[in-house]
Amino acid sequence: MTPLIIVPILIQLAVIGAIVYGVLVWRRRAAESGPDVGIGTPRRFYFYSISFIALMLLVSGITMVLMTLLDELFGGPVIRDSTTRLATGLALTIVGLPLWGFHWRFVQNKVEAQPSERRSILRRLYLYVSMGVSVGFLAFNGYKVIEWVLQVGDFPAFSWAAVLVWSPVWAYHWWTASKESTESDLLTRGISRLYLYLASALGIAMLASGIGFLVYFVLTEGYSAAFSADLTGSERPFGDTARTALSVSLVGGLIWWGHWFRFASDDRSSILRWIYLFVATIGGGTIASLVGAGIAIYAPLSWFLGAASESAGNHFEDLPAGIATVAVGIALWVYHRRRMISESSGNEAFHVNRSYDLLIAAIGLLTVAFASGVVLDTFFRLLSDTASLTVVTSLQWRERFALILTLYLIGIPVWLAHWRRVQLPAFANPEVERIALPRKLYVMGVLCLGLLALVGGASSTLFFFLRDLLDSELSADTLSDLSTGLAVVLTALLVIPYHWVIYRQDRELEPDEPEPVAASASKPVTLLTAAGGEGLAARVESTLGYRVTQVNWPDPDAFVPTLSAEQIELLSEQVTSAPGTSVLLVPDANGFRVISYN
Amino acid sequence: MERYWLIGGGTLLGLLLIASVAISVSRGEADFDPGSPEFAVQQYVRALASEDFDAAEALWSPSLKEDCSFEAFALDAGRDLDRLSEARITLEETRVVGQTTVLTVDVVRTNGGGIFGPSEYERSYNFGVREFEGEWRINGHHWLADECVSSHFAPGT
Numbered sequence: 001m002t003p004l005i006i007v008p009i010l011i012q013l014a015v016i017g018a019i020v021y022g023v024l025v026w027r028r029r030a031a032e033s034g035p036d037v038g039i040g041t042p043r044r045f046y047f048y049s050i051s052f053i054a055l056m057l058l059v060s061g062i063t064m065v066l067m068t069l070l071d072e073l074f075g076g077p078v079i080r081d082s083t084t085r086l087a088t089g090l091a092l093t094i095v096g097l098p099l100w101g102f103h104w105r106f107v108q109n110k111v112e113a114q115p116s117e118r119r120s121i122l123r124r125l126y127l128y129v130s131m132g133v134s135v136g137f138l139a140f141n142g143y144k145v146i147e148w149v150l151q152v153g154d155f156p157a158f159s160w161a162a163v164l165v166w167s168p169v170w171a172y173h174w175w176t177a178s179k180e181s182t183e184s185d186l187l188t189r190g191i192s193r194l195y196l197y198l199a200s201a202l203g204i205a206m207l208a209s210g211i212g213f214l215v216y217f218v219l220t221e222g223y224s225a226a227f228s229a230d231l232t233g234s235e236r237p238f239g240d241t242a243r244t245a246l247s248v249s250l251v252g253g254l255i256w257w258g259h260w261f262r263f264a265s266d267d268r269s270s271i272l273r274w275i276y277l278f279v280a281t282i283g284g285g286t287i288a289s290l291v292g293a294g295i296a297i298y299a300p301l302s303w304f305l306g307a308a309s310e311s312a313g314n315h316f317e318d319l320p321a322g323i324a325t326v327a328v329g330i331a332l333w334v335y336h337r338r339r340m341i342s343e344s345s346g347n348e349a350f351h352v353n354r355s356y357d358l359l360i361a362a363i364g365l366l367t368v369a370f371a372s373g374v375v376l377d378t379f380f381r382l383l384s385d386t387a388s389l390t391v392v393t394s395l396q397w398r399e400r401f402a403l404i405l406t407l408y409l410i411g412i413p414v415w416l417a418h419w420r421r422v423q424l425p426a427f428a429n430p431e432v433e434r435i436a437l438p439r440k441l442y443v444m445g446v447l448c449l450g451l452l453a454l455v456g457g458a459s460s461t462l463f464f465f466l467r468d469l470l471d472s473e474l475s476a477d478t479l480s481d482l483s484t485g486l487a488v489v490l491t492a493l494l495v496i497p498y499h500w501v502i503y504r505q506d507r508e509l510e511p512d513e514p515e516p517v518a519a520s521a522s523k524p525v526t527l528l529t530a531a532g533g534e535g536l537a538a539r540v541e542s543t544l545g546y547r548v549t550q551v552n553w554p555d556p557d558a559f560v561p562t563l564s565a566e567q568i569e570l571l572s573e574q575v576t577s578a579p580g581t582s583v584l585l586v587p588d589a590n591g592f593r594v595i596s597y598n
Numbered sequence: 599m600e601r602y603w604l605i606g607g608g609t610l611l612g613l614l615l616i617a618s619v620a621i622s623v624s625r626g627e628a629d630f631d632p633g634s635p636e637f638a639v640q641q642y643v644r645a646l647a648s649e650d651f652d653a654a655e656a657l658w659s660p661s662l663k664e665d666c667s668f669e670a671f672a673l674d675a676g677r678d679l680d681r682l683s684e685a686r687i688t689l690e691e692t693r694v695v696g697q698t699t700v701l702t703v704d705v706v707r708t709n710g711g712g713i714f715g716p717s718e719y720e721r722s723y724n725f726g727v728r729e730f731e732g733e734w735r736i737n738g739h740h741w742l743a744d745e746c747v748s749s750h751f752a753p754g755t
Contacts, residue, residue, distance in 0.1 A: 064716045069618040075688050077628035079640045082686040085708040
């Protein structure tokens with residue numbers, strides 16, 4: 001399996017993420033900002049969509065033309081020629097070039113005439129989706145070029161052409177976006193962050209999987225030499241597959257270094273950065289380490305339990321894979337966990353550390369629950385067929401016991417260690433710890449999953465029971481059919497009560513819910529301020545308890561009044577008591593003039 | 599500044615297009631020595647691609663004709679033969695296995711171009727050629743009917 005199997009998944013996730021984020025940002029901005037002063041959303045949508053499609057056609061065409069040229073120069077002797085590729089490439093280039101040139105020049109001229117266009121979400125999406133597609137092509141083809149340099153495979157004309165064409169495309173769009181980065185606001189900066197952290201994730205995934213495979217090849221070779229195991233199909237170190245792994249790690253390392261260490265180095269505390277850090281620490285680090293540890297623990301356990309029918313050399317041949325996975329997982333974990341600690345402080349550090357502990361505790365709990373489910377399922381199967389007891393010594397059952405022990409050996413310490421780190425502070429400082437959002441999400445998440453499992457297991461159990469009852473076929477075989485459902489139900493019943501108690505204890509410490517604002521008490525409130533009045537609007541909104549629309553006041557004498565907490569309280573009372581059904585707040589020397597209207 | 603970059607890029611692109619067309623048109627297909635295995639395969643592939651089955655059958659070795667039916671081959675390999683038309687075929691490797699010379703060719707058929715790159719079918723095929731009475735003849739290759747494969751070609755071995 002090639003380590004690059006993750007690339008198309010990441011590209012698809014990137015595209016879906018960009019679209020979802022774009023729509024959310026667009027809606028949010030539409031709600032917050034005033035009228036569109038640029039070329040207008042419909043025209044903008046048309047020009048950037050056509051520019052993007054035309055750019056892709058153009059790049060595709062040039063790639064095909066360049067492929068033809070490279071094949072002519074470096075490919076083998078031609079037995080039979082075909083001009084189809086050259087003709088297709090030329091056609092795409094001839095169509096795409098003027099189409100892109102015209103539309104792109106149009107939007108560039110508009111940007112020069114109206115600098116506010118630079119803040120357009122569609123422009124940002126165009127630039128960063130183009131860069132994202134470029135990085136995807138460069139990642140997928142860059143490693144093939146390096147493979148060829150390392151003397152693996154035939155001359156990759158398409159990969160060379162793709163690298164030569166997509167590199168300047170990426171550079172041009174990066175240069176264009178960089179020039180405009182100072183004019184980006186919080187919303188459009190999110191698009192660049194999405195690109196940066198998805199590219200960083202792609203890079204680290206390629207780097208880690210490439211290095212993991214390299215470590216695996218070296219360990220396998222050492223294992224083979226030491227134990228003379230029959231490793232048919234495995235490779236010598238630095239054979240073709242090892243060189244592919246080296247190529248993948250080189251390209252991944254370059255992408256990660258560029259995006260994480262260079263471009264995203266001064267970005268701090270953004271949600272997307274934290275998502276990246278959590279995914280890399282927990283997904284890439286903890287889960288990979290635990291899976292590797294599982295492989296490394298299972299092999300000796302199954303051996304000692306007598307679940308192996310082959311020689312020791314062959315039985316332990318999976319150990320190199322486990323050790324390599326643990327090594328890479330630990331490296332990922334150490335680096336990203338340190339970054340999490342160093343980049344958080346104060347209240348943020350509290351939430352980050354609690355979220356981290358709870359996520360790891362959740363992984364441990366899921367592992368323990370799964371192991372318990374397997375134990376109960378095994379028990380019911382044995383119970384349903386006493387004849388099975390005679391085969392409990394067979395390899396199949398021994399393998400199952402080794403698996404259960406492995407899962408418990410991993411899950412219990414992981415869950416206990418991290419749940420303890422959450423519970424001890426909760427006893428010491430319950431007012432803060434027990435009502436923290438990460439803890440609430442964890443407890444509710446466990447209860448929700450537990451209930452879903454309970455309902456699913458109960459439905460399955462009931463179905464098999466009723467089916468056999470109605471068919472008058474109730475027998476020991478029925479219990480065998482019920483075993484999985486019953487195991488799920490009992491496992492859920494082990495997990496739910498404990499977490500329900502935790503939930504009840506936490507709820508007792510929560511402050512009383514504020515009185516809901518009566519629907520009739522809320523009214524449309526419009527707050528007029530100069531640019532930068534969003535914070536004030538948020539404070540008024542918080543005090544009123546319902547939404548306030550902030551509109552920009554563009555006149556030269558516009559300003560944002562400075563109000564104390566008491567003044568905002570007073571303003572809220574004036575809004576509430578104003579006779580009109582709607583209220584307009586206009587800045588004046590005393591703060592705001594409250595004008596109500598129907 | 600941006601204008602100069604775009605002009606520079608456009609000039610480079612123009613030169614690339616001209617060079618590609620010029621080189622592709624001027625180089626064309628390789629001229630193999632008429633007494634070589636490569637020439638025999640080239641003639642055979644050209645005959646199949648242009649559906650000149652008489653010419654193709656004439657290039658089969660006597661033993662291949664004896665054991666295999668050309669009609670069965672043409673029917674069975676119909677889809678693969680279709681792929682030869684409009685395909686660019688290059689010689690990848692030549693190696694000698696006993697009395698047979700095995701030539702590996704790379705067949706690339708471009709079906710068009712999408713917005714994310716070309717849509718191409720690419721596959722390697724092996725041809726076994728052997729010298730009979732001073733002339734190189736096709737003695738086995740892919741696409742032969744199943745009953746001929748084991749006796750006449752085991753590609754790559």
